Amino acid sequence: xxxxxxxxxxxxxxxxxxxxxxxxxxxxxxxxxxxxxxxxxxxxxxxxxxxxxxxxxxxxxxxxxxxxxxxxxxxxxxxxxxx
Numbered sequence: 001x002x003x004x005x006x007x008x009x010x011x012x013x014x015x016x017x018x019x020x021x022x023x024x025x026x027x028x029x030x031x032x033x034x035x036x037x038x039x040x041x042x043x044x045x046x047x048x049x050x051x052x053x054x055x056x057x058x059x060x061x062x063x064x065x066x067x068x069x070x071x072x073x074x075x076x077x078x079x080x081x082x083x
Contacts, residue, residue: 018052019062022069029076039080045073 022045029041049070056066 015061018048018055019065019069022049022052023065023072026069026072026076029073030079033076033079034083038076038083042073042076042080045069046077049073 024045025041025048026045029038029045032038032041049066049072052062052066052069056063
């Protein structure tokens with residue numbers, strides 16, 4: 001029950017920081033996949049995405065973001081190879 005004049009403090013949500021860190025180089029790699037940097041960003045995102053997937057399996061948080069962080073770099077590497 002809420003007492004008037006008080007505020008409820010909500011606990012901070014658990015986050016998977018490596019998942020967020022994997023999405024950034026994956027996105028950069030996808031946008032620069034036609035240049036040399038696409039493969040490099042993709043490789044960095046692939047390593048970080050693998051770490052993020054392991055962390056999400058252990059903690060149960062941000063599995064969707066970890067999968068996106070793994071699939072974006074894979075597609076960036078594929079686009080770099082095909083270009």
